[in-house]
Amino acid sequence: NTKPVEITSSVAVRTALSGFLQPAGVGKGIHDREGVKAGDSYIRTYTFTRTSGSSSAVTYNLSWVGNDGTFSSAGSISLPLNREVTLPVAINPTTAGSHAAILNLNDPDTAGVEYQTMNVVVAAExxxxxxxxxxxxxxxxxxxxxxxxxxxxxxxxxxxxxxxxxxxxxxxxxxxxxxxxxxxxxxxxxxxxxxxxxxxxxxxxxxxxxxxxxxxxxxxxxxxxxxxxxxxxxxxxxxxxxxxGATVSPNPDTIESAQANVGVNREYSFKNLYGAFTGRATGSNLSSAVVDRKSIGNLEQKTYEVVVDAGSTALTARIGNPSDLAADLDLFVIKDDKVLGQSADGDSEEAVTIANPAAGTYTILIDGYAVPAGTTTYDYLDVFAHAKFGTVAVTDSNGLRPAGSTWTAPGVVTAKIAPETGRILLGNVFVRTDGNVTIGTGEVRVLKVE
Ligand SMILES: [Ca+2]
Ligand SMILES: [Ca+2]
Structure with a gap:
């Protein structure tokens, strides 16, 4: 004696992608992957609606299948026709890991389970x-x-x-x-x-x-x-x-003016933010860069030109950190009317790197794809690397860096030639593990070369 019945459910969920649900942050069953740890205790409140069947209220028995004790609720729910009914569910994960259970709604007067939802709570380490x-x-x-x-x-x-x-x-x-x-x-x-x-x-x-x-x-x-x-x-x-992770200071290390081919002595200090590791600080070549804070309007496009010299090893353009956090800006790198690289996902953190770029004029196009605030400021960087610009040298060797420890290392910044007008020389001080994993980054900026 099968009597199908339509029931819908909704409940707040929290995952890294739940903002993309329609409506945002709401699902059919409990799914909390973010923001939960063992020992937490909270309530999620379901909304159930029965949209077909008897015109009088129907009572459904509630049962949890596979429940390790994380989920608890009332034992039944009465659903009048076409009326929203809420059900609080207490959530108590006592151990780290994934806790899952099925919630069944069963009218005992009919064959089968009428409705069920999947429920997952992840208590992260x-x-x-x-x-x-x-x-x-x-x-x-x-x-x-x-x-x-x-x-x-x-x-x-x-x-x-x-x-x-x-x-x-x-x-x-x-x-x-x-x-x-x-x-x-x-x-x-x-x-x-x-x-x-x-x-x-x-x-x-x-x-x-x-x-x-x-x-x-x-x-x-x-x-x-x-x-x-x-x-x-x-x-x-x-x-x-x-x-x-480790911090580098000063960051940025700004040198107002350097004489060509004369090393400028520096001292850098480092702090281990997290767990102990074995590693050291190291430097980089200097590159030619524009580092700026720019602004753009909704649906506006802005372009910037970079003249890349022959023999350059990389060209990078990067934007991010918008004042309008909801803005979606996109980035395109164009040469001779051809798009050579693009970065255009759903936020404003975009970067394109072209290895061994051919010499010539590149256009960096920023697209204000969506700026809800009307206009937004954002960080802008374009940089091309060429060995001719000079070096940031840091003298350090691998050592054990306990959690919270600090250390220092001397550096020498040698600018060899000036970049084009309007550009600066940009280098880096990195902290790397003995396995060559970069866990800290600082910037070195040389504003003028004489
Ligand atoms: Ca039934
Ligand atoms: Ca984007």
């Missing part, structure tokens, strides 16, 4: 001073098993590093890999059946340590999987996730 910005998980991975871990990476983190220990070339240690999933839910590693294992099947991926530079802020998922050919049933592993 947090990086803090108490854990030295490093979280270690130990476990065993069975053949073909995938284990899932979640880590909250704060905004502005320079590097997110993951290490795997345990499995090795030694017999009886198993064959295991980790894969990294971006807060948007997609893998940034190859998920091919041969990729990223320890011991390795292919050499395209380092199975024991990988680092993301400037990771997207939000909750990253790491999976640990044992291959079907793993040589023990259950392979013990240790997975360590860390965030790394």
């Amino acid at each position: 947090q990086f803090n001073a108490a854990n030295n910005y490093s979280v270690t998980k130990t476990g065993v991975a069975g053949r073909n098993q995938a284990l899932h871990y979640f880590f909250n990476v704060p905004a502005g983190t320079p590097a997110f590093k993951v290490d795997l220990a345990g499995p090795s070339a030694a017999t009886g240690t198993g064959q295991v890999r980790f894969l990294r999933f971006h807060p948007y839910g997609v893998s940034i590693d190859s998920t091919a059946s041969t990729a990223c294992y320890v011991p390795a099947v292919s050499t395209s991926c380092n199975g024991t340590t990988r680092t993301v530079q400037n990771p997207q802020a939000g909750v990253w998922e790491l999976t640990v999987e044992a291959r079907r050919t793993s040589d023990i049933a259950n392979a013990p592993f240790t997975l360590t996730a860390s965030i790394l």
Whole structure:
């Protein structure tokens, strides 16, 4: 005796992409991946509406399937026809990780379950001073098993590093890999059946340590999987996730005027913001740049010209940091009426780099694709690298940098020739790990060369 009935549901959700839902931030079931940690306790309130069937109210039994205790609600709900009814759900994840359950609405007088929703709450591991910005998980991975871990990476983190220990070339240690999933839910590693294992099947991926530079802020998922050919049933592993970062000061280091081919002595200081690492500061070549704060209106287009010299090794144009946070600006690099590069996604953080650019005049076009405030200011940079401009040299060597530690290193900035009028010389001081991962960046600006 089947009697189909139409029921709809809505509830606030929070993921890195939930702003793109229609309406924004609302889904059919609970899905909180961002902003939750173990021990949190809060309420999500559903709205249910029954839009067909009996003209009198119908009572549905509520049951949670697969619930580990994270979700709790009333045991039934009465739904009059075409009227919104709210249901508060208490959420109490007591352990880190993903907690999921199905919510069933069942009219006991009819066959089958009338309506159900999927519910997920992710309590992410947090990086803090108490854990030295490093979280270690130990476990065993069975053949073909995938284990899932979640880590909250704060905004502005320079590097997110993951290490795997345990499995090795030694017999009886198993064959295991980790894969990294971006807060948007997609893998940034190859998920091919041969990729990223320890011991390795292919050499395209380092199975024991990988680092993301400037990771997207939000909750990253790491999976640990044992291959079907793993040589023990259950392979013990240790997975360590860390965030790394260091500041450079002064930043920017501005030199008002330098004499051509005469080194200017500097001293740079560094501070380790997060977990301990082994590394050093290093310099770069100087490049020819325009660093400016510009403004643009809604649907307006602005162009800037760069004359790139023969022998340049890279041309970069970059915009960002708009005063109108809702603005969507796009960036195009054009030469001889051809678009050679573009960066045009849904925000105003855009960058294009052209390696070994041909000499000539390039047009940097900024498109005010959407500026809700009418007009917005934004950071503008164009820069081309050429060895002829000079160097930033920093004298430092790899050393252990404990959490919170500071150190200094001397530098010499040597400007060789002046850039074109209206441009400055721009270089960098970097902090790099002994594995050559950049975890801190400072700018050096030479405003005038005489
Ligand atoms: Ca039923
Ligand atoms: Ca854009």
